[in-house]
Amino acid sequence: MARRNWITNTRAPFLAARVFVFLLVLCLSSVRGWTQQNDQQQQMRGLDEQVQEIKSDILNISQELSRLEEKLLYPSGTQVAIFIALAKGDQMRLDAVRLQIDGQLVAHHIYSAKELEALRKGGVQRIYVGNVATGDHQLEVLVDAKAEGGSDFTRTERFTVRKEVKPKLVGLTLAGSGNTPIALGEW
Amino acid sequence: MQPARRLIALGLALALAASPVSGSDLRDLFFGEALFHALQGQYFDALQRLDTEVALHRGLDQPELDTLHYHIKNAEFSVGDFELNYRMHHRAGRAIKAVLEGAVDEAVRNEAAFRLARIHFQKGQLDDALHALARINGVVPHEIADDIEFLRANVYMATGRAGDAVKVLEQLRSDQSLTGFVAYNLGIAMLQDNRPQQSIEQLDKAGQLSTADAAGVAIRDKSNLVLGTILFESGSFERAKQSLDRVHLEGPFSNQALLRAGWAEASAKKYDRALVPWTMLADREPTDVAVQEAVLAVPHAYASLNLHGRAAITYGRALELFTHQIEKVDASLMSIREGRFLKALIREESRQDSGWVISLRTLPDAPETYYLMELMASHDFQTALQNYLDLEELRSKLNTWQTSLDAFDEIVKIRGQHFEPLLPDVDAQFRELDARIRLRLEQRKHLARRLQLILTAPRPEYLATAEETMAAERIALIEKQLGESDSLEAQSFRQRAARLRGMLTWQQETEYHERLTAAHVHLNELNAQVNTLTKEYDSFVRARQAASHSYVGYDVQIAGLRERVNNARPRVDDLMARQGHMIETVAINQLEARRKRLLVQQTEARYGVADSYDRAARAQSDEPGEGGR
Numbered sequence: 001m002a003r004r005n006w007i008t009n010t011r012a013p014f015l016a017a018r019v020f021v022f023l024l025v026l027c028l029s030s031v032r033g034w035t036q037q038n039d040q041q042q043q044m045r046g047l048d049e050q051v052q053e054i055k056s057d058i059l060n061i062s063q064e065l066s067r068l069e070e071k072l073l074y075p076s077g078t079q080v081a082i083f084i085a086l087a088k089g090d091q092m093r094l095d096a097v098r099l100q101i102d103g104q105l106v107a108h109h110i111y112s113a114k115e116l117e118a119l120r121k122g123g124v125q126r127i128y129v130g131n132v133a134t135g136d137h138q139l140e141v142l143v144d145a146k147a148e149g150g151s152d153f154t155r156t157e158r159f160t161v162r163k164e165v166k167p168k169l170v171g172l173t174l175a176g177s178g179n180t181p182i183a184l185g186e187w
Numbered sequence: 188m189q190p191a192r193r194l195i196a197l198g199l200a201l202a203l204a205a206s207p208v209s210g211s212d213l214r215d216l217f218f219g220e221a222l223f224h225a226l227q228g229q230y231f232d233a234l235q236r237l238d239t240e241v242a243l244h245r246g247l248d249q250p251e252l253d254t255l256h257y258h259i260k261n262a263e264f265s266v267g268d269f270e271l272n273y274r275m276h277h278r279a280g281r282a283i284k285a286v287l288e289g290a291v292d293e294a295v296r297n298e299a300a301f302r303l304a305r306i307h308f309q310k311g312q313l314d315d316a317l318h319a320l321a322r323i324n325g326v327v328p329h330e331i332a333d334d335i336e337f338l339r340a341n342v343y344m345a346t347g348r349a350g351d352a353v354k355v356l357e358q359l360r361s362d363q364s365l366t367g368f369v370a371y372n373l374g375i376a377m378l379q380d381n382r383p384q385q386s387i388e389q390l391d392k393a394g395q396l397s398t399a400d401a402a403g404v405a406i407r408d409k410s411n412l413v414l415g416t417i418l419f420e421s422g423s424f425e426r427a428k429q430s431l432d433r434v435h436l437e438g439p440f441s442n443q444a445l446l447r448a449g450w451a452e453a454s455a456k457k458y459d460r461a462l463v464p465w466t467m468l469a470d471r472e473p474t475d476v477a478v479q480e481a482v483l484a485v486p487h488a489y490a491s492l493n494l495h496g497r498a499a500i501t502y503g504r505a506l507e508l509f510t511h512q513i514e515k516v517d518a519s520l521m522s523i524r525e526g527r528f529l530k531a532l533i534r535e536e537s538r539q540d541s542g543w544v545i546s547l548r549t550l551p552d553a554p555e556t557y558y559l560m561e562l563m564a565s566h567d568f569q570t571a572l573q574n575y576l577d578l579e580e581l582r583s584k585l586n587t588w589q590t591s592l593d594a595f596d597e598i599v600k601i602r603g604q605h606f607e608p609l610l611p612d613v614d615a616q617f618r619e620l621d622a623r624i625r626l627r628l629e630q631r632k633h634l635a636r637r638l639q640l641i642l643t644a645p646r647p648e649y650l651a652t653a654e655e656t657m658a659a660e661r662i663a664l665i666e667k668q669l670g671e672s673d674s675l676e677a678q679s680f681r682q683r684a685a686r687l688r689g690m691l692t693w694q695q696e697t698e699y700h701e702r703l704t705a706a707h708v709h710l711n712e713l714n715a716q717v718n719t720l721t722k723e724y725d726s727f728v729r730a731r732q733a734a735s736h737s738y739v740g741y742d743v744q745i746a747g748l749r750e751r752v753n754n755a756r757p758r759v760d761d762l763m764a765r766q767g768h769m770i771e772t773v774a775i776n777q778l779e780a781r782r783k784r785l786l787v788q789q790t791e792a793r794y795g796v797a798d799s800y801d802r803a804a805r806a807q808s809d810e811p812g813e814g815g816r
Contacts, residue, residue: 040772044567047766051574052277054758055231058581061751062235065588068744072595077733083216118226124219134726165729171216 078131079167082107082139084174086119087183092176093146094119099128100140106130124171132168137161139170139184147176157182214257215240221265230273231580237266241282260286260295264302271306274573280306293325301335308342316342337365340372349379367396367406374410383417390414394433407433408440415447424455442468442477449484458488473508474515474558482508483788486795495806499799502792509789516782519558523774529767532572533579558778568777571770578763585756592749595741602738610734617727624724631713638706647695650702655691662688 070079084097094116099107107128111119119125139159147153153176161170161184171185213219221237224230241262244255255262263282270279283306286299304319320339327335336359343352356373359365370393377386393410396403411433418427428451434444445464452461465488468481482505489498522528563569641649651659662684669677669684695702 040769040776041567044571044769047762047769048274048570048574049277050762051578051766052275054581054755054762055273055275055577056278057751058584058755058759059231059235059238061588061748061755062231062584063239064744065591065748066235066239068595068741068748069591072598072737072741075733075736077729081216083220085213085219088212114227115223118223121222121226122213122219123223123226124213124216125223126216126220169216 074129074131074167076167077165078133078163080128080130080132080137080161080163081126081167081169082128083169083171084109084119084125084127085123085171087173087175087178088122090175090177091120091148092174094143094174095146096144097127097172097174098142100138100142101130101132102138103140132163134163134165137163141172141182143174143182145174145176155181157184159184215254215262218255218258218262218265221262221269225265225269225272228272230269231577231584234266234269234273237262237269241266260291260298264298267302267306271309274570274577276306276310279310287322294328297323297325297327298331301331301338304342305338308338308345313342313346317346333359333365337369337372340376344372344376344379347379349376352376353380353382363398363403367393367398367403367410370396371406371410371413374413378417383421387414387417390417391430394430404435405438405440408435408438408444412440412444412447415444415451419447419451419454422454424451427451442471442475446477446481446484449481449488453484453488453491456491458491462488473512479509479512479785479788483791483795486792486799490795490799490802493806495799495803499796499803502795502799506789506792506796509785509792513782513785513789516558516778516785520775520778520782523771523778526771528771528774529575532575532770558781568770568773571766571773575763575766575770578759578766582756582759582763585752585759588752589749589756592745592752595745599738599741599745606734606738610731613731617731621724624720627720628717631710631717634713635710638703638710641703645699647692647699647702650699650706651691651695655695658687659691662691 074081080101082099086092086094094111096108096110098105098109109125109127115125137160139161140156141159142154142156144152144154161168173183173185175181175183217236217240221233221240224236225233240255241259244250244253244259244262247253250256250259263286266282267279270276270281280303283299283303287296287303291299300319300322304316304323307313307316307319316338320335320342323335336355340352340355340359343349343355353373353376356369356376359369370389374386374390374393377383377389390410390413394407394414396407398404398407411430415427415431415434418424418430428448431444431448431451434440436445445468449461449463449465449468452458452464462485465481465484468478469485471478473479473482486498486501486505489495489501519528563572637649640646648659665680665684669681
């Protein structure tokens, strides 16, 4: 290859001996390197398996902890959870959502680019979990966003939500276009 | 993982992305929430939620009434995908196997088999992957038909059955998302199948596909790079250069393409043309291998053009660069040995965006991160790093949970202190109220029973007013007082009493229907009252139960969880230390290898400087009018 001729060498015999020694050293170091690399890979595999095992254990702890948390902090009799989704195919740039229940600010979320992308791809964000008494409650939703054309817009909608004995799940579907910028769905 | 395998995996990942578990028409909010986390790369949270939901769904008596029912197939598949993405290869596939072994229709079973095959492939279990693919028969969902064949071809390629892979890929007419990958893989499969000419033609096609998305451009660049390399190796320098010139100048393969384009020109002895890509490359990020080669290649080209003066200057620059880079590598090595590397990797602010590796390199006073991009090229390093970051995340979660458990303990204690003194009084009052409520309810039941009886056997006296009842009782008393007396006066009174009784009977008989209707109306009104009372009663019972449930029975669960968290923490710490050590070892090995290479390059540059000055001086003495250029 052309690169072999990079440096013009006038002391060829001396260099040939050096190259031989270099190659020998290289061969020996390659064998040693290969063995070292193989050991390293074995160790990595072993570690990887242990990491998987602890991940599994911690996932189980997390699931139980989440159930405990729900039971302790948001019992089904008073639990209300509010979810945010974007209308299918909507391209508005959601900046922030604020929620008030019975006049009290309960959530104010500012969206990162990753969160917005996840919402656009069909993800649903649980923006708020809390407790309310059974009966009717006023939910006020304020949305700050940029429309597809780049113009800022702010929308506020008020809904009456009825909490019954079972947990209340409220889904809010937001859209930058159309007649219903904030649609309420109840589960 | 070999580069080719990595590219195949990328293709598969894209195939997945092309058919995501869509959130459109979503019927289950919790499934949507799991997707929300997964789509942000938060697979732990996604798994934690979805796995719980799927388990709850399976435990239901009537799962068809649960909203997850509409997505259960996708949810089970997604659990497998999330596990795989969270690098839990051992667990991945468990949920999908459950689908495969369940009573599901053919299309679902085939999709499950495909997903299982994909998991086996990614785990490197190629025989299992082939076995899973062999289970696919009959109806195949249209949207995954191409993905199945693409996967089959990839498994064939990975198992050395290049000829079979070619047959499959040649038949595959996929959608836009896979076109570039299919074209590239077909070229590679042909090369593996010893069909170099066909491979070159195929890679040439793959390198000219029109595409706009980043993945498509990357695979097209990769095709051109590989094609350029093959052509270069076969001595077709001009064609090699044409192919390499097609590689996007800003893409991930551009440095290698520029380097090889230069070599293609240099091999054809066109050193002046070789200088164009090499000079461009030499100005790029100096930690890149290709850039470092270019820095040495530029003076070589000048020397070959007999521009020894220019060669001496550029060798000088190269010498300076290599000296500086060796210093940087030394600084990186020292910083890593001092343990600063691991700290840099887990900086939270550095991992907020996808380009965190690049951002880290530009941090001032952070020599440990100068060569991070280079290290990331090693699969071993990537695996070790990902595990380390996962462990760091777990460690942080365990610490948070420890605090949460302490808080839960306190909540339970405060609630107990609040409710325990109150509840005995509340219970006593409730018992009294409960007895009264039960009595009233019993009375209402009795009335309802009576009215029901009246419907079949009319009893007007049952509908007597209170006055009538009292009057009837007084009449009865008068009659009793009159006794058996047969006096005229008594007879007169008896007749008057009988008349009065007759009046009462007349009234009750004639007003019977109205009274019956009114009685039903009143009973219904009472029902409304009873319903309200029952609701309040139930509400009280629930509130009373909630009061107990808010603090009773948590001790064992919290203690159990605390023990598990406490047990997990040292395990995570130990694994982090070992994993960290592994990362440092891999990093140090890589950097030492790089250092050796830089030393060789430095020596070459040093020799080049001397040789070029020597030649320039000789040229000057041979041709007195012409100085070294």
